[in-house]
Amino acid sequence: MxxxxxxxxxxxxxxxxxxxxxxxxxxxxxxxxxxxxxxxxxxxxxxxxxxxxxxxxxxxxxxxxxxxxxxxxxxxxxxxEVPTPLIPELEIVPNKQQNDIVEKIKDMSKQYWTVPVAVVGISVVASFLYSRRN
The missing domain is CATH 3.10.120.10 (Cytochrome b5-like heme/steroid binding domain)
Structure with a gap:
């Protein structure tokens, strides 16, 4: 053939x-x-x-x-004809950019630490007041 x-x-x-x-x-x-x-x-x-x-x-x-x-x-x-599959391009993030992202997360956690502390504090006070009533 x-x-x-x-x-x-x-x-x-x-x-x-x-x-x-x-x-x-x-x-x-x-x-x-x-x-x-x-x-x-x-x-x-x-x-x-x-x-x-x-x-x-x-x-x-x-x-x-x-x-x-x-x-x-x-x-x-x-x-x-077999179409060639589309392969997505791999985006390589430079180390500097990765470090920038980590730093931003650290800054945010330093900046917004008061919100979780306030929630915990209010919960403790509420449970203390509730337990005193009974």
Missing amino acids: PTLTKLYPMQEVSLHNSQDDCWVTIDGKVYDVSSYMDEHPGGDDVLLAATGKDATDEFEDAGHSKTARELMESFCIGEL
Whole structure:
């Protein structure tokens, strides 16, 4: 079998979705089955339903014979283009900036220490007054 060099994006494959122009993808390969539509034992509607998506699972579930798999290779026109995944860029924070963040947190804790102390103090006084009543 010759080496496949033509790559097709799924968007282009999905445009070929009619009786006269039908492409399907199976196992990462693109097949132009337009000329086989009338001969397909499962009917043309099965092939038309497989356009615009990866039909590998449907193909495997149908239990195709070795002969059918060999015949399928004659319709192969290329491979499915696999989009490269978007990898987020790693943001490297300089040590100076990390130290700045730590310093800001320390400053905030020094500045706002009175709020938790006041809450604790009020709680102690309230519990003392409540216990004196009983």
